[in-house]
């Protein structure tokens with residue numbers, strides 16, 4: 077499925093890398109085809125991805141080649157370069173690449189244990205203190221942080237592909253994640269506790285952006301030996 081008005085003959089391109097001459101990034105769930113776009117700056121691509129995170133139903137992923145300023149869509153369900161089957165990245169040292177993926181608004185929450193906990197709280201405690209809009213904001217705010225699986229995925233990209241830069245496009249902006257040294261299972265365990273500790277802290281007297289920042293700051297402080305997470309809101313990207 078293409079989320080684009082661009083006229084591409086998909087059937088004839090199976091198994092190939094398709095260079096998009098211009099235009100926006102697309103969401104493509106066919107793992108046989110990889111679309112490469114070299115017509116956007118990094119900032120333009122990031123703004124594209126934020127828009128896609130507001131509309132897409134799929135957790136699409138991209139690699140950005142900093143040297144050539146090209147985005148390669150690496151396919152829905154592809155979690156590493158090995159499933160790409162194209163020549164775009166194989167010749168590029170991972171240190172020149174930034175890994176991006178989408179946390180779409182219309183995807184179910186990324187972490188099942190948090191979802192279950194959230195539903196329970198929403199029915200009981202939260203409704204007494206927050207409006208429906210605040211509850212929705214609180215829920216969607218979770219999209220700004222990496223999931224537990226993301227951390228393991230990032231470690232694999234570091235070790236296998238030498239990729240060191242990780243960014244998540246969400247409906248509100250871009251989250252940059254630095255994953256430091258340490259046993260990944262241990263880090264994930266600590267991270268699970270950190271995100272759970274602060275998930276329900278939400279101040280209805282301040283705006284959503286400030287609430288996002290507070291959540292990330294709190295998690296970041298708990299995880300400072302292992303992670304460095306920064307958030308850039310959509311309006312601060314240009």
Ligand SMILES: [Zn+2]
Nearest residue numbers: 177222223226
């Ligand atoms: Zn993710």
